[in-house]
Structures are given as structure tokens and as C-alpha cells.
Amino acid sequence: MTSIHPSVRIGHVHLKVAELNRALGFWRDLVGLEVMLRRPGAVFLSAGGYHHHIALNTWESAGGTPPPAGHTGLFHVALLYPDRAALAAAVRRVTEAGWPLEGASDHGVSEAVYLRDPDGNGVELYRDRPEAEWPRDEAGRMTMHTKRLDLDALLAEAPG
Numbered sequence: 001m002t003s004i005h006p007s008v009r010i011g012h013v014h015l016k017v018a019e020l021n022r023a024l025g026f027w028r029d030l031v032g033l034e035v036m037l038r039r040p041g042a043v044f045l046s047a048g049g050y051h052h053h054i055a056l057n058t059w060e061s062a063g064g065t066p067p068p069a070g071h072t073g074l075f076h077v078a079l080l081y082p083d084r085a086a087l088a089a090a091v092r093r094v095t096e097a098g099w100p101l102e103g104a105s106d107h108g109v110s111e112a113v114y115l116r117d118p119d120g121n122g123v124e125l126y127r128d129r130p131e132a133e134w135p136r137d138e139a140g141r142m143t144m145h146t147k148r149l150d151l152d153a154l155l156a157e158a159p160g
Contacts, residue, residue: 012052013077016061017119023056026117030097031079032090047079066120076114076122087111087127088158091151094125104149108135109142111149 017023020043027033033045036052041059044052054077067073081087091113095101102122103114112126135143 012050012055013074014055014057015074015077015117015119015121016064017056017058017117018061018064020056020058022118026099027054027056030094030099031123032093053079061119074121076124078112078124078126081125081127084111084127084154085157085159087113087125088154088156090125092155092158095155101151104151104154106145106147106149108145108147111154113149113151113154 015023020041024035024043027045028035033047033054034049035043036046036049037044041062042055042057045054045056046052079090081090091101094113094115099115101113101115105112105114108129110126110128112124115123115125117123135145137143
């Protein structure tokens with residue numbers, strides 16, 4: 001079996017959207033990503049000045065609809081926040097805007113909140129716990145679970 005180099009990271013995701021300004025209302029105005037570049041049919045967004053983490057394009061999807069349930073495609077794109085307070089601030093911004101959440105889970109290794117963008121793409125806002133806090137089995141191997149995340153406790157950690 002061939003292994004990938006351990007330093008490889010996922011660099012960016014391109015999402016097909018129906019309408020750029022509507023998608024920007026979510027990814028820029030609600031999530032908080034910065035527009036790095038705008039071209040005909042595409043916008044490139046970033047956190048922290050990277051060339052782009054999320055690209056939105058209408059090259060094959062202008063005016064389109066989300067794929068129906070039961071079809072293949074992107075399950076979700078995950079935005080990793082550096083700590084619990086930063087995740088809490090992001091979730092507070094989303095909930096105060098009235099954007100619907102689809103779920104909130106404690107996975108042992110991480111805490112995650114799930115929602116959809118205007119084009120039906122799944123979005124996960126999450127933070128990883130320090131590795132020393134990960135649940136482990138009797139042999140010391142990392143395990144995961146899915147339990148209800150206490151949103152009120154999370155939101156209480158949002159700054160200001």
C-alpha cells in the first residue's frame with residue numbers, strides 16, 4: 001500500500017454555486033472569509049490571507065439547483081477553528097443571523113456544528129481537542145464517538 005506524505009494538507013475547495021452574490025452573503029458576510037480575488041464566474045475566499053481556501057464558481061452551475069438526496073457529491077467542507085472560543089464566536093455569528101443549524105456533535109476528538117450554505121453544500125464548523133484529550137480504548141488507540149454537543153456551553157465561551 002502506498003502512503004501519502006505526512007505533510008500533505010488539503011489546500012482549498014471549489015464549490016459550484018448557482019449565484020455568486022448569494023453565496024458571498026453566506027461565505028463572506030456570515031462565515032467571515034475574505035475575498036482575495038474576483039473573476040468572471042468565480043470568487044476566491046480566504047482566512048488569513050492564503051490565496052484561497054474556498055472558491056465559489058458558476059462555471060457549470062449558474063442558476064442550478066442542489067443535487068437531489070441520494071446522489072453523490074460533497075458531503076461537507078469543514079472549517080477548522082484554532083480553539084473553542086473562536087468556534088463559539090463563529091457559531092454565535094451564525095445563530096444570531098438566524099441561519100439554521102443541522103446538528104451539533106461532540107466526537108471526542110473534536111466538537112462540530114453542521115449547517116448548509118445557500119446552495120445546499122454541507123458545512124462543518126469545528127475545533128479539534130488537543131491530542132492528549134482524545135478518547136482512547138484499553139490498548140491506547142484513538143476512538144471517536146458522536147454525542148450531543150452542548151451548544152449553550154459552547155456559546156458561553158464566545159468572546160464579548
